[in-house]
Structure formats: structure tokens, C-alpha cells
Amino acid sequence: MSKILLVGGGGHCKSVLDSLLSLNAYSEIGIIDSNVGDRIMGISVIGCDDDLPKLIEQGWTDAFVTVGSIGNTKVRHRLYDMLKSIGFNTPSIVDPTAIIAKDVVIDDGTFIGKGAIVNAETRIGCCSIINSGAIIEHECVIGAFCHISTGATLCGQVTISDDTHIGAGTVIRQCIEIGSNSLVGCGSVVVNNIPSNVKAYGNPCKVVM
Structure with missing residues (x-):
């Protein structure tokens, strides 16, 4: 199974993470956020945005934007475009x-x-x-x-x-x-x-x- 990164560690991340844990579709889940070393629902924050190119080389093939939005999608656009440019798969x-x-x-x-x-x-x-x-x-x-x-x-x-x-x-x-x-x-x-x-x-x- 693949490994997946969740990019953004707020409330929306928790909703997505709970679904992922129920699906049991990935061998490993990591979170990308500024608070490196913290844990969210038992899952480690393993890096920040700057670490993404290194992480894809380490076998983290999939990534997913977990920053929510209410009327302003600029951050989601930026993160999605960044993940695609690095070469991550972005599954639904x-x-x-x-x-x-x-x-x-x-x-x-x-x-x-x-x-x-x-x-x-x-x-x-x-x-x-x-x-x-x-x-x-x-x-x-x-x-x-x-x-x-x-x-x-x-x-x-x-x-x-x-x-x-x-x-x-x-x-x-x-x-x-x-x-x-x-x-x-x-x-x-x-x-x-x-x-x-x-x-x-x-x-x-x-x-x-």
C-alpha cells in the first residue's frame, strides 16, 4: 500500500483523517503542518511545506490538501498546485x-x-x-x-x-x-x-x- 501526506493540520484535517483511518487504504499516514513533532489523532506531524520534495523521494507518493475553506480558496489552490508540481498523486x-x-x-x-x-x-x-x-x-x-x-x-x-x-x-x-x-x-x-x-x-x- 502507498503512503499519504495530509497537508494542513486543522479541523478539516481531522475529518479527512478519520475517514482515512476507517478506509485503511494506506500503509502510513503523515501530516504536514508548521507544528512539526506534534500528533493529531495519534498521527505525527512529520514536516512542513518545505519538506515535501524530500518526502516524495522517501516514498510518500500521495498527498491531499486538508486545509478547509469558507469563501476563500486561495490557500487550497496554492497547496494543490504545489503538490502537483512536485509530482504527488492527489487522490479523492x-x-x-x-x-x-x-x-x-x-x-x-x-x-x-x-x-x-x-x-x-x-x-x-x-x-x-x-x-x-x-x-x-x-x-x-x-x-x-x-x-x-x-x-x-x-x-x-x-x-x-x-x-x-x-x-x-x-x-x-x-x-x-x-x-x-x-x-x-x-x-x-x-x-x-x-x-x-x-x-x-x-x-x-x-x-x-
Whole structure:
């Protein structure tokens, strides 16, 4: 089995790490963070970003971005691009409790958390987060570097463009399109399309800035 590095040691790292430990798919797991020598859920922080080129030479073939995002994906972009440029494999990680239709396409670097449901003919772009309990119905398209937060529900044929955050508990009506680099606040009910580069929230959801 391969060895994998988790890059970022915060709260999102703990969610991903728990899924990895349940999957038992790697012979060894290490964490990359500034607090070298610490342990997170029993797993050692074995280096910082500067150590990554050395670690790939030591047989750490896979790496995964475990820095979360709420409305700002710049750090995730930087880390993902760095891992790819060094030559790491960046797998997708799907918690064993998630329910994924057999024809769903999940690009690399994406995490799907506990109890999430992703239905038929959905596509999810690279380095996105589908968090615990999210429901993504049939024929949805989720872009790269998106975050569909805990308990959000996307009805059929919803499109979420790149770098967009959908807050916890949000419900999005079927066939809605949400632009890139936007943030939809938690608990919103989205019944109309939302453009790019805005913040929106409410019931019904409206652009606020």
C-alpha cells in the first residue's frame, strides 16, 4: 500500500483523517503542518511545506490538501498546485459511510465526508469538499475548489461553478445555476440563479454584496 501526506493540520484535517483511518487504504499516514513533532489523532506531524520534495523521494507518493475553506480558496489552490508540481498523486477520498451512485465522476483531490449522498450522473471537480450529510441529487455539476457544507441539499441538475461555497443547511432548488467565487450563507433557500463574485443569503436567497 502507498503512503499519504495530509497537508494542513486543522479541523478539516481531522475529518479527512478519520475517514482515512476507517478506509485503511494506506500503509502510513503523515501530516504536514508548521507544528512539526506534534500528533493529531495519534498521527505525527512529520514536516512542513518545505519538506515535501524530500518526502516524495522517501516514498510518500500521495498527498491531499486538508486545509478547509469558507469563501476563500486561495490557500487550497496554492497547496494543490504545489503538490502537483512536485509530482504527488492527489487522490479523492470518500468516507465509507457516504453513498455515491456508480456513475458519479469525482476528480482528484476531492473529499466526500460522512453520510453524504451523491446521486446519478453528477460530476464533482478537483479539490472540492462535499461535507458531512450533504445531499447532491442527480445530474448536478460541482466545479473545482467548491465547498458544499454540512447538511446542504442540492436538488437535481444544479450547477455550482468553481471556487464557490455553499453554507451549511442550504437548500438549492432544481436547475439552479450559481456562479464562480460566490458564497451562499448557511440556511439559505435558493430559488433563483446566483451570479459570480457575490455573497448571498436568506429565504429566499438574495445577493447582499
